[in-house]
Amino acid sequence: MIRFESVTKRYPDGTVAVDGLSLEIPDRSITVLVGPSGCGKTTSLRMVNRMIEPSGGRILLDGEDVQQQPVHTLRRSMGYVIQHAGLFPHRTVADNIATVPRLLGWDRRRARSRALELMERVGLDTALARRYPYQLSGGQQQRVGVARALAADPPVLLMDEPFSAVDPIVRKGLQEELLRIQQELGKTIVFVTHDIDEAIRLGDMIAVLRTGGRLAQYAPPDRLLSAPADAFVEDFLGADRGIRRLSFFTSGGLELSSAPVVGEDDAPPDLPTAPYLLVVDGDRRPLGWADPKRRAAGDRTLIPYGRSFPAERGSLREALDSAVLSPTGWAVAVDGDGRAVGVVSQEAVAAAIRAAHAGQGGAPEDAEPAGVR
Amino acid sequence: MGEFFHVPSDLQHSYLGLVGWHLEEALIPVLAGLLLALPLAQLCVRLRWLYPPVLWVTTVLYAIPSLAFFVVLINWTGQSEITVMIPLTLYSLVVLVPAIVDGVRSVPEETHAAATAMGFGPVRRYLQVELPIAVPAIFAGLRVATVSSISLVSVGALIGNQGALGNLLADSMFYHRPILAVSSVVTTAVLAMAVDALLVLCRRLLTPWTPPARERGRGAPVSVPAVAEEAR
Numbered sequence: 001m002i003r004f005e006s007v008t009k010r011y012p013d014g015t016v017a018v019d020g021l022s023l024e025i026p027d028r029s030i031t032v033l034v035g036p037s038g039c040g041k042t043t044s045l046r047m048v049n050r051m052i053e054p055s056g057g058r059i060l061l062d063g064e065d066v067q068q069q070p071v072h073t074l075r076r077s078m079g080y081v082i083q084h085a086g087l088f089p090h091r092t093v094a095d096n097i098a099t100v101p102r103l104l105g106w107d108r109r110r111a112r113s114r115a116l117e118l119m120e121r122v123g124l125d126t127a128l129a130r131r132y133p134y135q136l137s138g139g140q141q142q143r144v145g146v147a148r149a150l151a152a153d154p155p156v157l158l159m160d161e162p163f164s165a166v167d168p169i170v171r172k173g174l175q176e177e178l179l180r181i182q183q184e185l186g187k188t189i190v191f192v193t194h195d196i197d198e199a200i201r202l203g204d205m206i207a208v209l210r211t212g213g214r215l216a217q218y219a220p221p222d223r224l225l226s227a228p229a230d231a232f233v234e235d236f237l238g239a240d241r242g243i244r245r246l247s248f249f250t251s252g253g254l255e256l257s258s259a260p261v262v263g264e265d266d267a268p269p270d271l272p273t274a275p276y277l278l279v280v281d282g283d284r285r286p287l288g289w290a291d292p293k294r295r296a297a298g299d300r301t302l303i304p305y306g307r308s309f310p311a312e313r314g315s316l317r318e319a320l321d322s323a324v325l326s327p328t329g330w331a332v333a334v335d336g337d338g339r340a341v342g343v344v345s346q347e348a349v350a351a352a353i354r355a356a357h358a359g360q361g362g363a364p365e366d367a368e369p370a371g372v373r
Numbered sequence: 374m375g376e377f378f379h380v381p382s383d384l385q386h387s388y389l390g391l392v393g394w395h396l397e398e399a400l401i402p403v404l405a406g407l408l409l410a411l412p413l414a415q416l417c418v419r420l421r422w423l424y425p426p427v428l429w430v431t432t433v434l435y436a437i438p439s440l441a442f443f444v445v446l447i448n449w450t451g452q453s454e455i456t457v458m459i460p461l462t463l464y465s466l467v468v469l470v471p472a473i474v475d476g477v478r479s480v481p482e483e484t485h486a487a488a489t490a491m492g493f494g495p496v497r498r499y500l501q502v503e504l505p506i507a508v509p510a511i512f513a514g515l516r517v518a519t520v521s522s523i524s525l526v527s528v529g530a531l532i533g534n535q536g537a538l539g540n541l542l543a544d545s546m547f548y549h550r551p552i553l554a555v556s557s558v559v560t561t562a563v564l565a566m567a568v569d570a571l572l573v574l575c576r577r578l579l580t581p582w583t584p585p586a587r588e589r590g591r592g593a594p595v596s597v598p599a600v601a602e603e604a605r
């Protein structure tokens with residue numbers, strides 16, 4: 001566990017970058033430091049591996065003051081991913097990744113095979129091993145940066161805006177990759193970003209810092225969205241936090257009705273309750289909506305269904321989105337293979353949202369975060 | 374054509390002998406200059422305030438005519454090669470020190486921070502990260518220093534025929550044989566170009582990691598006036 005105890009950093013020019021920060025960072029989880037530019041995120045992160053020394057307070061790593069530990073040993077036991085990757089331009093991808101193992105005295109062959117193993121782990125083609133950084137895309141460079149930080153299998157990973165320099169689609173891919181790696185490796189990750197959406201997507205715990213390096217709120221993402229501590233946090237969270245919070249409720253509890261789901265060539269069933277039928281193909285993949293009366297009259301035109309949501313692993317946010325996008329007002333639930341399992345109306349989703357909120361009572365912090373983050 | 378390669382016997386060297394000697398007198402100072410410039414530049418990077426005075430001193434040294442150096446040095450080192458090579462060594466500093474300083478400073482801040490974060494000590498970081506990344510800039514400096522050193526060696530003819538190919542110039546006047554002057558000038562120029570080409574090749578081999586576009590930008594030799602300008 002990493003523990004900040006009233007840590008303060010005052011730079012020689014008098015700037016107070018971090019002011020009395022106390023924080024407990026739980027093991028084997030992702031803790032995100034988020035806040036506006038200049039609020040002291042990088043400074044806080046760099047005090048953990050002593051690239052910056054605090055001017056007050058202390059930081060404990062598993063109960064031991066980091067100040068008491070030999071600096072190079074400390075740093076080599078923590079992976080560090082830097083903004084813009086910070087790769088060594090004169091070293092190949094494999095040599096970049098093998099940096100810390102080589103510093104730790106591993107022989108060349110072992111370090112190299114470890115590098116190749118990590119390239120696979122972070123989703124890089126091992127054919128890139130001999131390339132130099134300038135021959136990589138921004139997203140690939142970031143992956144190399146992550147692989148390099150993981151190389152010596154450090155228990156702690158410090159990440160400073162690792163994905164900020166890439167476009168939103170690549171960023172989303174990298175975030176998913178990080179969550180997957182984290183599920184496999186269970187590192188203690190301290191992640192810095194100024195992007196609140198990234199913080200909410202990745203964080204098990206989120207520390208919102210305000211300018212001047214003071215902690216505004218420290219809470220799990222669901223709690224942050226439901227109960228921002230003050231106007232600053234609320235403002236920082238931005239619009240539609242109510243909708244965003246729905247990401248933390250599972251869609252698993254929705255009552256799906258499978259009766260209106262019909263095959264392409266089936267005779268339309270007589271269902272007074274369902275105003276629309278969902279037509280599926282032979283594999284039960286959704287094709288579109290059909291009006292039962294017009295279909296009975298031989299009209300086979302389909303209304304596009306918009307977007308489906310995962311029945312089990314999904315969130316209420318996805319279910320609601322699917323219902324709102326669908327011209328019929330009904331959301332289509334699919335299983336892991338994209339086969340339709342049932343449909344649910346906007347009204348039913350709204351009822352489930354009310355039930356979920358009620359289920360949390362007055363203490364939303366007790367809720368199990370569920371569904372896709 | 375035989376005239377071109379024929380060296381008067383008073384010079385006590387064959388044509389190729391003169392070429393070898395010339396190279397030795399030109400390259401040893403550059404090498405010595407590099408060995409001096411490396412620690413000096415590192416100090417300048419570490420102690421920022423040191424850089425302007427160091428630049429100033431190297432520029433002033435560069436402004437002293439070699440003849441003046443010879444007059445002073447002859448008292449200590451006599452009419453020898455050493456007397457020629459000491460000024461050349463000092464001259465090379467005016468390009469090498471800024472080249473290395475700029476090269477080391479060109480290491481991106483995040484690369485520098487990444488090295489620190491991974492537990493490189495200062496020495497290891499200098500040798501394994503900063504210096505290799507500075508290689509293109511160092512070679513740009515080396516090219517200027519080498520070419521100018523090759524042309525400056527000839528002045529050594531003034532102090533007891535220590536000018537290698539430059540001695541041919543003196544003989545050309547002495548024997549009234551202009552072909553010797555042509556031989557001296559052309560050979561020196563060809564030598565400079567050949568050594569420069571060799572340096573470019575070395576740089577390419579040493580830095581497979583530079584993107585082609587940047588290589589073109591970095592490859593152009595730094596002009597001496599530009600460096601001297603910066604020194605002010």
Ligand SMILES: Nc1ncnc2c1ncn2[C@@H]1O[C@H](COP(=O)(O)OP(=O)(O)OP(=O)(O)O)[C@@H](O)[C@H]1O
Nearest residue numbers: 011013015017036037038039040041042043044194
């Ligand atoms: N070496 C330094 N000397 C003086 N002030 C500094 C120094 N480094 C940072 N600061 C100041 O400390 C404050 C916090 O800086 P820090 O880099 O930690 O911010 P940050 O939250 O990481 O910002 P960003 O999101 O822009 O990266 C800023 O006001 C910055 O100007």
Ligand SMILES: [Mg+2]
Nearest residue numbers: 041042043160
């Ligand atoms: Mg920062």
